[in-house]
Amino acid sequence: MYQKTVLDNGIRVVTESLPYFPAISFGVWWTTGSRYENEQNNGISHFIEHMLFKGTEKRTAHDIAREIDAVGGVLNAFTGKEYTCLYARVLRQDLDIALNVIADMCKHSKFDADDISREKHVIVQEIKMAEDNPEEWIFDLFSADYYKGDPVGMPVLGVEESVERLTRQDLVSHFKRYHSPKNMVITAVGRLDHHELVRKVESLFSGFENGGESLNTIEEPKSCQGIHVYEKDLEHVYVCLGTDGVSQIDDRRYALYAFNVVIGGSMSSHLFQDIREKRGLVYNIFSYVNCFQDAGSFGIFTSCSEDSLEEVLGLIKEEAALLKKNGGITQEELAFSKEHIKGNFFISLEGSEARMGRLAKNEIFFNRYEPIRDTLRRIDRVQKPEADEMSDLVFGQPESMSLAVLGPVDRARIETLWKS
Secondary structure, rough: OOEEEEEOOOEEEEEOEEEEEEEEEEEEOOOOOOOOOOOOOHHHHHHHHHHOOOOOOEHHHHHHHHHHHHOOOOOEEOOOOEEEEEEEEHHHHHHHHHHHHHHHHOOOOOOOHHHHHHHHHHEEEEEEEEEEEOOHHHHHHHHHHOOOHHHHHOOOOOHHHHHHHHHHHHHHHHHHHHOOOOHEEEEEEEEOOEEEEEHHHHOOOOOHHHOOOOOOOOOOOOOOOEEEEOOOOOOOOEEEEEEEOOOOOOOOHHHHHHHHHHHHHOHHHHHHHHHHHHHOOOOOOOEEEEEEEOEEEEEEEEOHHHHHHHHHHHHHHHHHHHHHHOOOOOHHHHHHHHHHHHHHHHHHHHHHHHHHHHHHHHHHHHHOOOOOOHHHHHHHHOOOOHHHHHHHHHOHHHHHHHEEEEOOHHHHHHHHHHHH
């Protein structure tokens, strides 16, 4: 059962009681992330996430880890472009331990100068690890080019230069401004009583007052089409291409999800079956959908040998041309994709952690709860004309799709291949 309470200081507490779940997932979500940064402080939200684990006024970093480890629980956090989350998963009888630890981390983290200095080195290593992983780095490169000049295109981790120049004052000021109660959503799923949890949260988070300013109004990002080549000595060539999609609050997103399943979002999709299974040109190829609160994109990723690049790019363009010629996906493919989406959706609901995230994202993006049955109805209501509209949106002009290529190639050759 879904319930919601707004505390006097603005914190929204949202729960889903599921008596048959043995564990409880509890998360503190802030409606901020790398999208609320600039080139000077890029990476600060992610840095703050790290610092929450480095000790409070009454707990050391070891104490924080040990208290959760002692009951076999999980304590973790992540930073995205539009939200940040600190969460725990524990057995019901250990919820008070998790609540106390997380409340202490939110209210009393020290941001010690020596810890900040050490953590800079850790985060720089994390950035370098990402850059050593071309399957991960290519998405940052594509995003930076596609949303050039807009914070949504900046990497969540930041870049080495921006991380190195952050000071304690920068971190503390940003935390107070963007992580205050009015920007907080607390979600919990499992064997719990909503009103009892609200009383505990109210007690633990009392005195945590709003400070600083409200979140800045963010402008809708403008996409920048182009071809971008990054030469690097690698065994493979990594390719990411994409175009505009729809936003997280656009009802057409369900039609785009359905279209995506057929094109490259499943093992039976056109791209996977043709390029991977039938021809054996790649190990992996898939399409994906990114939805932000006011914009979105549709993309395709693959990697291949340099010798196969021309054929792979040609087959992707051929797929776009065939869709245009045939009037989009078929009615049978649409029916298949809707069942695929519903099956994946139900499977994801098996875990309290995923349900906890769903509660938070519904609250962050829609300020309300969307019942599971309503989501299923939205999927079922997708008709072929809507899927065709997404086909036209994505592949209407394939030559205008943006392209990022990483590997042992040169720009002139890539431009010739893509434009031919």
